Amino acid sequence: MNVGIIGMGSIGMLMAAYLGRYHNVHVYVRREEQKEKLYQEGIYCDAVGHPVSVEAHLLEEGFPQSHDVLIVAVKQTGLDSVLDYSFPSNTPVLFLQNGMGHIEKLLERPYPSWVGVVEHGALKQDYCHVLHTGKGVVRIASVTKDENIKKIISSLNHYDFPVEYEPDYKEMLTSKLIVNTVINPLTTLFQVNNGHIISNSYLREIAEAVCREACLTLNRSFEKEWERVLNIAETTSENQSSMFKDMMEGRQTEVDAISGYILKKSRTPLPYHQFLIRAIHALQWEKGVRIHG
Numbered sequence: 001m002n003v004g005i006i007g008m009g010s011i012g013m014l015m016a017a018y019l020g021r022y023h024n025v026h027v028y029v030r031r032e033e034q035k036e037k038l039y040q041e042g043i044y045c046d047a048v049g050h051p052v053s054v055e056a057h058l059l060e061e062g063f064p065q066s067h068d069v070l071i072v073a074v075k076q077t078g079l080d081s082v083l084d085y086s087f088p089s090n091t092p093v094l095f096l097q098n099g100m101g102h103i104e105k106l107l108e109r110p111y112p113s114w115v116g117v118v119e120h121g122a123l124k125q126d127y128c129h130v131l132h133t134g135k136g137v138v139r140i141a142s143v144t145k146d147e148n149i150k151k152i153i154s155s156l157n158h159y160d161f162p163v164e165y166e167p168d169y170k171e172m173l174t175s176k177l178i179v180n181t182v183i184n185p186l187t188t189l190f191q192v193n194n195g196h197i198i199s200n201s202y203l204r205e206i207a208e209a210v211c212r213e214a215c216l217t218l219n220r221s222f223e224k225e226w227e228r229v230l231n232i233a234e235t236t237s238e239n240q241s242s243m244f245k246d247m248m249e250g251r252q253t254e255v256d257a258i259s260g261y262i263l264k265k266s267r268t269p270l271p272y273h274q275f276l277i278r279a280i281h282a283l284q285w286e287k288g289v290r291i292h293g
């Protein structure tokens with residue numbers, strides 16, 4: 001298959017390294033320097049073990065050929081700038097962002113919109129190196145009805161990089177939202193890898209309370225979602241959450257699209273969420289990072 005991937009950060013590179021073994025992968029970046037590096041060296045992921053060749057392009061120059069699927073692997077905070085580009089109307093576009101803030105933006109698009117959740121951990125090292133820090137699954141669902149989705153997913157799926165179809169995108173994103181509202185802000189505040197959500201009993205207690213608030217708000221079973229949180233914290237135990245990485249690198253975080261989204265949905269006060277959001281904003285402020293409300 002011919003796969004296009006926009007954004008060569010941690011997740012974009014992870015996807016390109018695994019999918020590039022069996023598919024023709026084109027990657028779209030915004031820096032000439034990164035394009036040159038990727039062109040010359042390909043992508044190296046520690047778990048794949050050898051460099052994988054990709055065709056690199058600048059996004060601003062458009063799409064030189066058609067793709068079977070176009071994957072958008074930028075953060076929520078970078079999504080608007082990417083949505084300004086005109087995408088081919090007959091190509092499905094898969095959005096891999098954490099959070100739920102993007103859904104409304106995808107409903108009116110002229111192309112088939114898919115959303116995905118990534119249950120892996122990945123850490124970008126430089127322009128063409130990525131570490132696979134937690135093995136999991138990529139789940140994909142269609143936002144607008146699409147007959148082709150199952151066929152494309154089964155071509156992407158591989159035993160050592162599972163890609164699975166999910167019938168209900170809201171259900172899928174809600175579960176991942178709960179995972180992220182529990183793991184991401186807490187690991188960022190306490191500056192720990194994901195595994196500490198389980199191994200530090202004090203942190204685990206706070207995490208449980210955050211999970212309860214989220215489940216109550218989103219009308220989900222606490223037992224089921226808490227089990228999923230623990231499972232993902234375990235499989236990505238050595239990973240630094242994407243929010244923790246953003247904070248360390250002085251970038252804007254996705255806290256508003258994740259925890260802020262849940263707080264906005266709630267009819268009652270959510271003290272744990274309120275505290276976490278304020279605390280992440282406060283840390284961002286200390287680092288001189290602009291906060292989007």
Ligand SMILES: NC(=O)C1=CN([C@@H]2O[C@H](COP(=O)(O)OP(=O)(O)OC[C@H]3O[C@@H](n4cnc5c(N)ncnc54)[C@H](OP(=O)(O)O)[C@@H]3O)[C@@H](O)[C@H]2O)C=CC1
Pocket residue numbers: 006007008009010011012028029030031059073074075076078079081082096097098118119120121122123124239240241242254
């Ligand atoms: N990392 C992880 O372990 C996980 C991340 N996720 C989610 O996946 C999504 C992606 O995260 P992650 O890969 O970590 O983020 P990164 O910050 O590592 O990568 C985002 C990439 O998007 C690029 N980008 C931003 N705007 C544009 C643009 N206009 N044109 C081209 N490229 C652009 C950035 O380019 P530049 O470098 O030039 O700024 C950067 O390389 C997030 O929503 C995150 O929450 C989900 C599960 C795990």
Ligand SMILES: CC(C)(CO)C(=O)C(=O)O
Pocket residue numbers: 098118119120121134179180183184194232236239240241242243
């Ligand atoms: C799966 C998990 C929790 C991996 O760290 C993630 O989604 C993130 O870091 O944003």
